[in-house]
Amino acid sequence: MHLVALEQVRKIKANMEGAEGVYKQIPISKADGTPVFSFRVFTIECGGHTPWHSHPFEHLNYIIEGNGAVVTEDGEHELKKGDFVLMLPGETHQYRNTSVSCPMVMICAVPKEYE
Secondary structure, rough: OOOHHHHHHHOOOOOOOOOOOEEEEEEHHHHHHOEEEEEEEEEEEEEOOOOOEEOOOOOOEEEEEEEEEEOOEEEEEEEEEOOOOEOOOOOOOOOOOOOOOEEEEEEEEOOOOOO
16 A cells, blocks of 8 residues: 655656646656556646647546646636546647636646656
């Protein structure tokens, strides 16, 4: 078993070209023995965003704080606390924090090999 509180997990600036105001924590990864997924938590500051990108695997997200938008090839979709997002392999996307008062925080699950 692996148990960790998010506040105990180191928060680092995301190393992604094209990202602005994005921080990452990795509470569960292959280093912890997970058989399938790594769970990351991204904090996106007000006005911040992830890069416009895609990848060859599914990408599962849950908004745990704040609000924002996910941009895809078919437009911008509003996000709020409690929303789930599934990005299928190859879908180009970007997450943006559209709030002016608080960060947007989301859980991101990816195959353990990606992290």
